[in-house]
Amino acid sequence: MTGDKIDISVTVNGRRYRRAVEPRRLLADFLRYDLRLTGTHVGCAHGVCGACTVSIDGRTARSCLTFAVQVDGAALETVEGLAPDEELSAIQAAFHRNHALQCGFCTPGFLMAARQLLAETLTPTEEEVRTALSGNLCRCTGYVNIVRAVMSAAEELRAEGEARHV
Ligand code: FES
Numbered sequence: 001m002t003g004d005k006i007d008i009s010v011t012v013n014g015r016r017y018r019r020a021v022e023p024r025r026l027l028a029d030f031l032r033y034d035l036r037l038t039g040t041h042v043g044c045a046h047g048v049c050g051a052c053t054v055s056i057d058g059r060t061a062r063s064c065l066t067f068a069v070q071v072d073g074a075a076l077e078t079v080e081g082l083a084p085d086e087e088l089s090a091i092q093a094a095f096h097r098n099h100a101l102q103c104g105f106c107t108p109g110f111l112m113a114a115r116q117l118l119a120e121t122l123t124p125t126e127e128e129v130r131t132a133l134s135g136n137l138c139r140c141t142g143y144v145n146i147v148r149a150v151m152s153a154a155e156e157l158r159a160e161g162e163a164r165h166v
């Protein structure tokens with residue numbers, strides 16, 4: 001404890017961070033303001049839109065509904081972790097290729113949700129893709145190209161085997 005703050009240690013995209021945070025500090029704010037990882041977006045701030053989706057110990061979660069103190073000791077991944085070498089991951093490239101974004105505000109959340117699905121299966125049906133993305137809202141695209149992009153990424157990853165980063 002530091003004053004009324006609590007010391008936490010987290011790994012984000014493979015890098016370890018130690019910070020003192022107020023108990024009520026939201027994970028989304030911790031990532032954006034304390035760690036400067038602004039790829040995680042906050043849309044609704046109450047668990048509806050999915051823009052704040054991150055991975056916590058391998059499972060997607062709403063960072064706007066999670067307190068930073070809850071992830072003490074956890075391994076997180078954010079959208080910044082999808083392209084560690086500044087080369088687009090397969091799912092990012094598929095979004096680009098299929099025009100699966102317009103304003104891009106929702107895109108980090110969709111990418112993280114899609115990544116979770118493709119980590120579980122590279123042979124999803126269109127219905128499974130729609131279900132996996134059903135917790136994410138987009139006000140621009142109408143979803144068709146997003147679904148197409150995820151199907152395309154799955155196809156590409158199947159063809160490449162495990163060679164490429166999801
Ligand atoms: S900002 Fe977290 S669900 Fe909308």
Ligand code: FES
Pocket residue numbers: 100101102103104105106107137138139140141
């Ligand atoms: S691309 Fe604008 S909200 Fe999804």
